[in-house]
Amino acid sequence: MSQQTVNGDAFENLLHEERKFPPTPEFAAAANVHEEIYAKAAEDRVAFWAEQARKYLTWSKDFDQALDWSEAPFAKWFVGGEVNAAYNALDRHVENGLGDRVAIHFEGEPGDTETITYADLTERVKKAANAFESLGVRKGDRVAVYLPMIPEAVVTMLACARIGAVHSVVFGGFSAEALRSRIDDAEAKLVVTADGTYRRGKPSSLKPAVDDALAEPGHTVEHVVVVRRNGQDVAWTEGRDLHWHEVMEAASGEHTAVGHDSEHPLYILYTSGTTGKPKGILHTTGGYLTQCAFTHSAVFDLKPETDVYWCTADIGWVTGHSYVVYGPLVNGATQVMYEGTPDSPHQGRWWELVEKYKVSILYTAPTAIRTMMKWGREIPDKYDLSSIRVLGSVGEPINPEAWMWYREVIGHGKAPIVDTWWQTETGAIMVAPLPGVTATKPGSAQVPLPGIAVDVVDENGKPVPNGHGGFLVVREPWPSMLRTIWGDPERFKETYWSRFEGVYFAGDGAKKDDDGDIWLLGRVDDVMNVSGHRLSTTEIESALVSHEWVAEAAVVGAVDETTGQAVVAFVILRGEAEISESDDPSAILRAHVGKEIGPIAKPKHVLVVPELPKTRSGKIMRRLLKDVAEGRDPGDATTLADPSVMQQIAADLRK
Ligand code: ATP
Ligand code: MG
Secondary structure, eight states, X not given: OOOOOOTTOSSOOXXXXXXXXXXXXXXXXXXXXXXXXXXXXXXXXXXXXXXXXXXXXXXXXXXXXXXXXXXXXXXXXXXXXXXXXXXXXXXXXXXXXXXXXXXXXXXXXXXXEXXXXXXXXHHHHHHHHHHHHHTTOOTTOEEEEXXXXXXXXXXXXXXXXXXXOEEEEOOTTSOHHHHHHHHHHHTOSEEEEESEEEETTEEEESHHHHHHHTTSSOOOOOEEEEEOSSOOOOOOOTTTEEXXXXXXXXXXXXXXXXXXXXXXXXXXXXXXXXXXXXXXXXXXXXXXXXXXXXXXXXXXXXXXXXXXXXXXXXXXXXXXXIIIIIXXXXXXXXXXXXXXXXXXXXXXXXHHHHHHHTOOEEEEOHHHHHHHHHHOTHHHHXXXXXXXXXXXXXXXXXXXXXXXXXXXXXXXXXSOEEXXXXXXXXXXXXXXXXXXXXXXXTTOXXXXXXXXXXXXXXXXXXXXXXXXXXXXXXXXXXXXXXXXXXXXHHHXXXXXXXXXXXXXXXXXXXXXXXXXXXXXXXXXXXXXXXXXXXXXXXXXXXXXHTSTTEEEEEEEEEEETTXXXXXXXXXXXXXXXXOOTTOOHHHHHHHHHHHHTOGGGOOSEEXXXXXXXXXTTXXXXXXXXXXXXXXXXXXXXXXXXXXXXXXXXXXXXXX
């Protein structure tokens, strides 16, 4: 492990990775895209995207201009074109004779199942479109969606898209307050919710949060449509509340989809709020769908006739929008949708589903992989996972050892792993290996996709040479880019376009390794400065996870009188870790980091904790750990998946 100290680097380049896994010749030969695609896209980026737009989508009116960047940073893609998202995801597959193909294998947490074909889904969406129109929802109106992972969520989103209403999905785990602020910000006319869902074998409710959210007057909501899911009793506001099954029964199954302008708003989605106040990210239609469909095909190598795809993300996150709803359905994929948690009723539930449905492409998050590592490999080892041929990762940097575990235990050493970097704001994948082309590398997202101008730059916006760290930026507009922050164009310019002139600033640190591959190093806000050395949270966390005892690690910089900041690490041990009485895990792990990275990166403290604070999308909330490490009372913990985690950690620290 070498250590470089280069002034001006936003991050020092500390960890080195030598392992590489090229695709097998058979995989490469049969892949959807090949090496040439990079050169082709580089020749004329905008023409490349125009070609994808016409290849992946059926336009009811062709576009005249691929990109209008004259009012930068406000982009217009496929200007003059008209396209209907729901038609592309549904009707056209039925018209092409694929009505009997399964669109969704739904599996409820209690074990109830539903098999929904493209013909079924199309009919349901037509009815929902008519139903919403009959409730006064018009093109451009906003609809708040507060639903669990059930087929009605997909139906609602596509029905909105069909009529040109703008959906705003609010994660079902969010509080009444969070829901209300999002309803108000978007001025939603309709709310679609359910009585409740199931969580770890128990009913959990949703409708009461909607009632609470709407209790104070002054909102814009006219109706609340309620899906019956867990059958629990719910309060009812006559005139406002309607049963989903009743409005759908009354609705006609005939509905013609008309094309909407390519730049017509498709949805608003609030970012997860890992770093601050959520932003209402606005996505529009033509460009967004193009990049979702292209990336879903190229990055996962989707073969719609034979693959069974499963993305474990909730529809409350952007991954659920782009890679459960829009990308897969536009591409005519067959997918699994699962309502519940991975440990209900047992810790093998996911693998049982992979075996049952013969899942061939699995897309999940590092937090889930690390949790499975913690539970131990004997659980997945009990199931037949031989159907898996591509594995994906998204949401956080995946530590090289978690990547290796994913490859060996879940992919049996043969399925390529695609580590996909993107954001709510980017709408679709931006940096990822192509599974039939790239020799993959544990821990690195590696290469910008064809047609995507991602770079790593220094403080002055100059590209860093290989072997150096800096800021991740996007130099050129891309089709699925956010168009603005809802209602706040100034904040849009200020947040993303003011750090570097004319360039999109993602807020993430990254480095280019000696091969020019990109590594994500964590949020720029989380960079640590220890005795003048700028250290990445991700690299130290990865060094910790590379120790056989450690399942998860979170690292923060805490104020320190002598060094400016000191590295403080929080670790969760693996279930199978064999630690004897005489071992001092803290000392052993400090020494391990020193050996893997260098003395400068050695944590001052390593604290073994039972859990880490995470957002509901599974991202580690380092901000709260920093509060604890600096002896402050952790601030607002309400967006945590489990708010009691912080009390546990604070209590442990006082011991
Ligand atoms: P907020 O912007 O409100 O703080 P958020 O950034 O957590 O919330 P998302 O848009 O869901 O909301 O997450 C995008 C971020 O997730 C990226 O900016 C990056 O930090 C991280 N991320 C996503 N995928 C990867 C990946 N493959 N490797 C490394 N980091 C990733
Ligand atoms: Mg973000």
